Amino acid sequence: MDKSKIFAKIDQLFAEMVELRRDLHMYPELSFQEERTAKVIADYQRQLGLEVRDHVGGRGVVATLRGGKPGKTVAIRADFDALPIQEENDVPYKSKNSGVMHACGHDAHTAIALGISKAFAAYQDQLCGTIVFIHQHAEEQDPGGAKPMVEDGALTGVDAIFATHMENYLPVGHVWHNDQVILGASDDFELTIKGVGGHGAFPHDTTDVIQIGAQLVSSLHQVVSRKVDPLKPAVLTIGAFQAGETANVIPGSARIEGTVRTFDEDVRYQIADWIKQITKHTVAAFGADFDLDYKFGYPALKNDRALNQLLVKAAADVLPEQNIHVMEPNMGAEDFSYFTGAIPGTYFFTGSANKEKGFTYPYHHPKFDIDETALRNGAKVLASAALDFLAERSDEQKV
Ligand SMILES: [Zn+2]
Numbered sequence: 001m002d003k004s005k006i007f008a009k010i011d012q013l014f015a016e017m018v019e020l021r022r023d024l025h026m027y028p029e030l031s032f033q034e035e036r037t038a039k040v041i042a043d044y045q046r047q048l049g050l051e052v053r054d055h056v057g058g059r060g061v062v063a064t065l066r067g068g069k070p071g072k073t074v075a076i077r078a079d080f081d082a083l084p085i086q087e088e089n090d091v092p093y094k095s096k097n098s099g100v101m102h103a104c105g106h107d108a109h110t111a112i113a114l115g116i117s118k119a120f121a122a123y124q125d126q127l128c129g130t131i132v133f134i135h136q137h138a139e140e141q142d143p144g145g146a147k148p149m150v151e152d153g154a155l156t157g158v159d160a161i162f163a164t165h166m167e168n169y170l171p172v173g174h175v176w177h178n179d180q181v182i183l184g185a186s187d188d189f190e191l192t193i194k195g196v197g198g199h200g201a202f203p204h205d206t207t208d209v210i211q212i213g214a215q216l217v218s219s220l221h222q223v224v225s226r227k228v229d230p231l232k233p234a235v236l237t238i239g240a241f242q243a244g245e246t247a248n249v250i251p252g253s254a255r256i257e258g259t260v261r262t263f264d265e266d267v268r269y270q271i272a273d274w275i276k277q278i279t280k281h282t283v284a285a286f287g288a289d290f291d292l293d294y295k296f297g298y299p300a301l302k303n304d305r306a307l308n309q310l311l312v313k314a315a316a317d318v319l320p321e322q323n324i325h326v327m328e329p330n331m332g333a334e335d336f337s338y339f340t341g342a343i344p345g346t347y348f349f350t351g352s353a354n355k356e357k358g359f360t361y362p363y364h365h366p367k368f369d370i371d372e373t374a375l376r377n378g379a380k381v382l383a384s385a386a387l388d389f390l391a392e393r394s395d396e397q398k399v
């Protein structure tokens, strides 16, 4: 089917996408609590005539658009939860839900997906294959919405999946992509050291958890520098160490919390083992006890090489080639990785920054906002990739 028709339709729908985004922006909902948002999405998709399944893996919504001609199935994923942040933007579409804000652009992702859906629905008869819109709840909060959605069959019959994220480190009109691991696995641990408290003047009668904790903080930081292959990226950060309240009392317990980010699956589990080993032996050496709760979170996000190549070509039909850049991977995390762990997928960033208009604050900032032109760019690149995938795969079927 003719791509230019879809692009023209998206241009025509731009104002509506802005309106949709602003409505969602005004009524943000926290992860796992997205009641209104899920309903707005399901109602919109139903009105377009799509087959809609809601409460997928929780509050997820899966909407299926079957083309008039046979072909493969491609999915577009958009997350829709917001964050516990008080918005500091003074705009007509400012959040009306106190303490909750779309500070990660998931309102934009949703508006993009709905815009694409409406554009394709207008040409449903001419479409070869099927497009599935995967509206995902709860991306921001572990254990996330992606995993239960996959387990609840969101990807059944889907051959490939694409997603984009707003990016305020990148000017509007540009995209970032990469054909390898682009975001890390994110795991957390919580450790309680249990000793014997007492008077600060009589440490020999106590088991001092502060001293043991200090040793552990130091030793655990050496896991990455001494036990991980230097060519494999990893980071361990201890973000909390709490114990004691006053100068002359040795407390009975101490609490340490940390996060571990990795790209490589083996390194991920090696670090978890080292943390357990070092904790066990350090604590035992001083005669204390411990509880260690190690939580494996989102896996690393790995893009599919072939699909990413297809995406880059598809993006070149929308944006000048010099605006399509290879991105540097980073240790952020994203549960889109559960989708790409199940089927081939690729995830890219759509530039949403505009210095002149003041859209420069990064995501999760109380002043985060985007140049809404990004809605049109993101929608066109995703639509272009979906069409190329369906066309390519339909050709393959003919051979
Ligand atoms: Zn976020």
Ligand SMILES: [Zn+2]
Pocket: 104, 105, 106, 139, 165
């Ligand atoms: Zn996000």
